[in-house]
Amino acid sequence: MNKYYITTTLPYVNAEPHLGFAMEIVQADIIARYHRLLGNEVVFNTGTDEHGIKIYRAALAQNKDPQSYVDEYAAKFNSLKESLNLSYTNFLRTSSTQHKKAAQEFWKRCLENDDIYKKNYKIKYCIGCELERTDSELTDNKCPIHPNLEIETIEEENYFFKFSKYQQPLLDLYEKNPQFVLPDFRLKEIKEFVSSGLQDFSISRLKEKLPWGVAVFNDSDHVSYVWFDALVSYISTLGWPNDEKNFEEYWPVVQMAGKDNLRQQSAMWQAMLMSAGLPCSKQIIIHGFITNAGQKMSKSLGNVIDPFELVNKYGTDALRFFIAHDLNTFEDSDVTVERIHESYIANLSNGLGNLVARVAKLCEQNKLSGVTGSNVWCTDLEKYLGEFKFNEAIAVIWQLISEADKKVNLEKPWELEGQKAKEVLEDLVKKIQAIGYNLQPFMPETAEKILKQFSGEIKSQAPLFPRI
Numbered sequence: 347m348n349k350y351y352i353t354t355t356l357p358y359v360n361a362e363p364h365l366g367f368a369m370e371i372v373q374a375d376i377i378a379r380y381h382r383l384l385g386n387e388v389v390f391n392t393g394t395d396e397h398g399i400k401i402y403r404a405a406l407a408q409n410k411d412p413q414s415y416v417d418e419y420a421a422k423f424n425s426l427k428e429s430l431n432l433s434y435t436n437f438l439r440t441s442s443t444q445h446k447k448a449a450q451e452f453w454k455r456c457l458e459n460d461d462i463y464k465k466n467y468k469i470k471y472c473i474g475c476e477l478e479r480t481d482s483e484l485t486d487n488k489c490p491i492h493p494n495l496e497i498e499t500i501e502e503e504n505y506f507f508k509f510s511k512y513q514q515p516l517l518d519l520y521e522k523n524p525q526f527v528l529p530d531f532r533l534k535e536i537k538e539f540v541s542s543g544l545q546d547f548s549i550s551r552l553k554e555k556l557p558w559g560v561a562v563f564n565d566s567d568h569v570s571y572v573w574f575d576a577l578v579s580y581i582s583t584l585g586w587p588n589d590e591k592n593f594e595e596y597w598p599v600v601q602m603a604g605k606d607n608l609r610q611q612s613a614m615w616q617a618m619l620m621s622a623g624l625p626c627s628k629q630i631i632i633h634g635f636i637t638n639a640g641q642k643m644s645k646s647l648g649n650v651i652d653p654f655e656l657v658n659k660y661g662t663d664a665l666r667f668f669i670a671h672d673l674n675t676f677e678d679s680d681v682t683v684e685r686i687h688e689s690y691i692a693n694l695s696n697g698l699g700n701l702v703a704r705v706a707k708l709c710e711q712n713k714l715s716g717v718t719g720s721n722v723w724c725t726d727l728e729k730y731l732g733e734f735k736f737n738e739a740i741a742v743i744w745q746l747i748s749e750a751d752k753k754v755n756l757e758k759p760w761e762l763e764g765q766k767a768k769e770v771l772e773d774l775v776k777k778i779q780a781i782g783y784n785l786q787p788f789m790p791e792t793a794e795k796i797l798k799q800f801s802g803e804i805k806s807q808a809p810l811f812p813r814i
Contacts, residue, residue, distance in 0.1 A: 350381045351596040351628075353391040353580050355603045355611070356440065359419035360404040363426055364650035365681065366604070366636045366643050372669045373633065373736060374602045375432045379787040380731050382433075389596050391583045393438035394420040398476050398572030399551070402558040412558045416441055429654055431662045431790060438583040440560075440576055448582035449575045450563040453549075455622040457564070461508040467548065468501040475606065476572050478547065491606055491642060505550040505568060512617035513544045519616060519626055527612050528734055529676040532605065532632040536612045547614070549574040577615045581624070598628035605632050631734050634678040643681070651681065663789040664690050664811065670736040670788050671744070691813065698747055698781070699811035701754070702796060705774050708759050709804035716802070717772050719779035727784055743784050750777045775800050 354374050357367045371392055378390035396416040405415035420439055426432060438445060456462050469478045474492030483489070487497055520526055520537050527533035550568040551559065559569030580601065586593045603611045612630045619626050636643045636651075643650050656665045672689050673679040724746065730739035759770045782796030792810060799807055 348386045349596050350386040351389045351391070352378055352600045352602065355607055356393045356395040356438065356576055356579055357423060358398070358400060359394045359396055359416050359423065360400050363423050363653060364643060365653050366650070368426065368430060368653040368665070369636060369669050369673055370602050370604065370633060371426065371432060372430055372666050375430070375434070376670060376736060376787045377600070377731065377734070378433055379790065383786060389436060389584070390434040391436040391438060391580070392434050393436070393579060393583070394423050394440065395572070395576045396420065396439060396441040397559045397575055399556050400473050400476060402556060413441065426653070429657050429662065430666065436583045438579045440579055445579060445582040446560050448586055449560045449570060449578045451587050452578045452622055453570065453574070454563060456507065456618065459621050459623070461511065461621040462505055462549065463508070464503060464505050466503045468499065471498045471500045473498060502552050502555070504548040505562065506546045507549045507574065507618070507621070509546050509614065509617055510544045512620055513540055515620055516540045516613055516616060525629065527630045527632060529632070532608055536608055539609060540613055573610055573614065574618070577610065577618060598625050600629045600631065601627055602631050602633070605634055608632055632676070634674060634676055636673065637678050637680045638682070640680065651683065656686065659814065660686070660690050661811070663792045664694055666789055667694060667740070670740045675734060675736050687814070690811065693744065694811035695813050697744070699809050701747055701751055702778060702799070702810055703806065704754060705771070705778055706799060706804055707806045709771055709775065710806050712767055712771060714768065714771050714775070714804055717775040717779070717800070719776040721783050722780070724780070724784050731787070740788055743781055746777060746781050750774055750781070775804065
């Protein structure tokens with residue numbers, strides 16, 4: 347078997363899971379399921395990012411011990427597995443002993459490569475991003491991603507990573523790998539950022555100010571900066587550095603991330619890997635934001651849509667469909683509950699669900715059974731999934747649905763009898779079997795129901811997507 351490794355970012359556990367992260371993890375799940383169907387052995391990683399001042403303050407605000415706080419919220423994120431029918435194999439928590447040891451070993455290797463040093467500094471800092479912000483990146487002294495949060499000033503002695511040392515190696519990486527960051531306009535964006543000159547960045551915090559974090563192995567007065575710690579999760583989940591065999595079998599990784607993670611994933615992390623003497627990632631897939639009335643949907647702004655509520659109302663596969671079909675893969679997508687409902691009725695109740703119900707009923711009336719189709723991918727579906735174009739990929743399947751609907755309306759099998767009725771219905775059943783087969787990565791429960799219903803003796807069943 348070929349090995350394939352994909353990971354989401356690890357979301358901060360400072361609030362409940364929301365639709366923005368559900369989009370990222372469902373997209374990753376579609377790719378993981380697709381590669382398993384191709385016969386690949388897949389590691390699919392997700393988890394929770396549990397350190398940093400944002401987490402520490404959130405725990406204090408609830409009068410909770412930080413570990414108890416992150417335990418509670420990590421469980422909520424892990425519950426997405428059942429709610430969204432996710433197939434991830436690994437759930438890495440950055441507060442785990444395994445990860446802490448890996449993060450300390452990673453620090454040690456960068457230090458041994460002379461890429462870590464200590465200095466005094468003063469910066470403007472966005473707590474929401476957990477990143478330094480320059481004046482040119484601020485609007486009215488506010489972070490454009492977290493305009494509701496005050497920019498803070500940090501002034502202390504910290505350890506720094508020699509990011510500036512890796513400007514040319516990063517540019518060489520992008521030049522040699524034109525598909526390293528998708529979409530291409532994000533690759534252009536990170537090239538411009540690196541070309542403009544890199545500044546070394548802080549990778550520690552004083553423990554007396556922030557006691558919640560991975561201890562710096564050679565300095566008990568400091569904890570690791572949250573980004574420097576969290577990014578190591580992509581290799582610690584494979585057992586690095588202890589399980590070198592597993593690491594070498596699955597690394598490098600395909601990373602899914604939002605556009606606000608572009609710099610960290612495709613520049614900072616790659617430079618860190620170079621410093622530690624490890625291969626760079628395989629590919630970085632950058633998606634846009636989910637917006638509400640033009641504003642980014644985020645926990646800090648309080649304008650989120652709860653994925654658990656959507657699943658309770660419409661079902662798991664309906665939400666998975668909406669994410670793949672209605673959300674733009676690489677650009678921002680504005681989402682309202684009304685838009686979700688309209689898509690459900692038009693595409694699922696009146697679309698796929700209606701087609702399946704009509705054909706099953708006709709097959710039952712004609713006692714049709716034993717129709718065998720071929721398990722092949724639709725033309726262009728493999729191409730689009732290879733390019734992470736989820737909208738285009740699922741549109742290929744919905745074109746099959748449209749063609750089957752047209753055949754039903756044109757051939758009018760309810761008016762036919764005997765061999766002619768059987769021929770028309772057998773062709774329709776084969777089309778529906780193809781729809782079911784190709785739906786497997788996107789809507790696995792629905793695909794299984796369709797394939798089971800249209801094998802053997804075909805009978806009517808409860809609607810796949812009842813009208814709400």
